[in-house]
Amino acid sequence: MPDFLSISPWLGALIIFVLRVINIAMDTLRVMLTMRNMKWISWILGFFETILFVIAMGAVLDNLNNILYIV
Secondary structure, three states, X not given: OOHHHHOOHHHHHHHHHHHHHHHHHHHHHHHHHHHOOOHHHHXXXXXXXXXXXXXXXXXXXXXXXXXXXXX
């Protein structure tokens, strides 16, 4: 897991929040592209969306003792 979450609990929580916001925005864009029949672009976007989700959830699961990461 990346070492960027060992800095400060507040900064780590902010990074996780930003990753989740980007993830939701990419999901919305992916759905819109799928509806416009641009399936290849939406497939690639879904791949990167999944990578972001795994990074964010991995950071949360690595630091279950910190309530800021869970929220």
